[in-house]
Amino acid sequence: MTNELPAWIALVVVTISAAGLFLSRDWRWGLAFMAIQYLGAATLTWVHWPIGMSAAFLVAGWMSTALIGMTLTSAPRLPDAMEWAWPQGRLFRAFMAGIVFVLAVTFSARIDSFVAGVGTPVIAGTILVAGLGLLQLGSTTQIPRVILGLLSLLAGFEIFYASVEGSILVAGLLSVVTLGLGLTGSYLLGAIIPEEAE
């Protein structure tokens, strides 16, 4: 129980941050939740990875988040374009997040029995972070949100993959992919920022 305590605390952290990321409208809050989510996700990877590898994962995630933030700070106030798809709104998003939460609660114990040694907090964290990332991808076409959704999805995947793969090369390459996503997001955002804003 003592060894699992950080994992359970991290699970609470990723639950709150992933839900906050999905529900937030302002990009500043979104990036803040993303950074907190990475902290929780890194703690969950620490259950199976050495601290160095988890730290690399955390730093790569924060750097990607910072890259997107730096690009957005140089932008004028971009209109918060309403997604013309029905239904929409915070209430519906909260409902969708609740479904993912229920899925995580329902399936994490079952998957834990199927995959021995991973741990319920890790599996629940994977389902929450990756699931909300997928929902983010499916409910928006705005580039910052798409990139954050992809980063969340990857982070959720890495939480689980850390328990089955301990290769330094894989961890390194996945960190490079995370950084690459941040750079790609920054590049795509740069294309939509008007020149007079620079």
Place this chain on the structure above:
Amino acid sequence: MSGPALWILVPMAVGAVSLILLSERGAAWAGGITCLALAALALLVPIDQALLIGSLSFKVGSTASLLGRSIIIPPADAPFLALLFGTSALWFLGAEAAGVARRLVPLGMVILGLLIGSLAVQPFLYAAIMIEMAALVAIPLLGAPGQPPARAVIKFLIYETLGMPCLLLAGWLLAGVETSPGDPALTIQATVMLGMGFALALAVFPLNDWMPGLMEASEPYLAGFLLWLFPVVIVIFGLSFLDSYAWLRTSTAILNGLRVMGLLMLLSGGAWSALERNAARLLGHAAIAETGLMLIAMSLTASSGDDLVFPLLIPRGAAMILWALALSVLGRGFAPMDATALKGMGRTHPWAVASVVLSALSVAGFPLLAGFPDRIDLWDGLGATSILDAVWFLVGMAGLTLGGLRQLAAVIGESGEQPIPPQESVLQRGMLGAGIALLVILGLFPRITELLTGPLPLMFEHLAR
């Protein structure tokens, strides 16, 4: 010297250096010459054998080590490297005529190095990560410069990124299947995850709607390069799975599934080609059909043992290079590519128009063109499996043919009575003419390609032997 350093790091280094080249010609020649040299090295210098040149002994090793893992390019992979680098050389040399060499060569060389690395890394399931890295590097090539990215570009990014975790998880599940081969639940899970990963990465139906949009929203030559390169490497990656796992290549359900998905892609590509009015999107639909043909070939190769995949590669590359170059010439400055805008272009751009039509007909398997012999072999293999599948194959080919003929009808229409001199440069006419000649020569003498594609089945232990 190690082979991985030569064929992975050198292209990436040349790509980085070519960023400083200011002229289109310089960039095109840098990329083209480098790729030709690497192709020649792959053909002429045996891997893992010492060569004596005078008093100097020279050996290209097959193995390099990176962070505890091996990067291996075995001697049997050398013909494929030659084919890949040779075709890439044509893409880079043609980029000058398309006016995109300074954009294509730097990033294209890096993408090429990453994708070669994806095939060489061991265990091979790590290839998924390197394919994703290549997709991220490809993003700046897509979309119009200075314009917001099109939805197709975002979809390409999302699908390639979604494919990576599925393939990595599939690799983990497959390791479990090897340990417990009698567990049907684990086998099904591994197969489903592998299928999802490849469906996302390879843009299998219905996850391929971004391909025509990508062609429309981007410079045709740049998007065409990516639509050529990524499916080739991912198909080879898929063949390595079939080669490594006996239960995969002997599973009737999986092989039938590959064949059915391939036919669906061919049919959807053919149907949309027949209805398409935009010349750039037509290449996207043709690329979907080509991927479908490769899936059918994979299925038939695994079931019959005949090599039907590798002979597709050279005609496919030739047709796509020519088609993409012609579209770039026609659409200079992002002019609209719909039928109305192209009306009468046959008079001002005769070589480009001829190239578009001939490439489309080659993809459709028109006789005496490069695509015909391989389509006949595929049709023959399908007919031996199922007459209905052979009929649907013909329907797909008919759709592609109709698309090519509609393009011909659109571009030969008269736009006015005044005579208009041809507006193609000498370089463009030369390259397009060479491409047309290549398509015809490959159609008349198809066995030429066997010089290069003949040894390719040696890459695998069990397939096409």
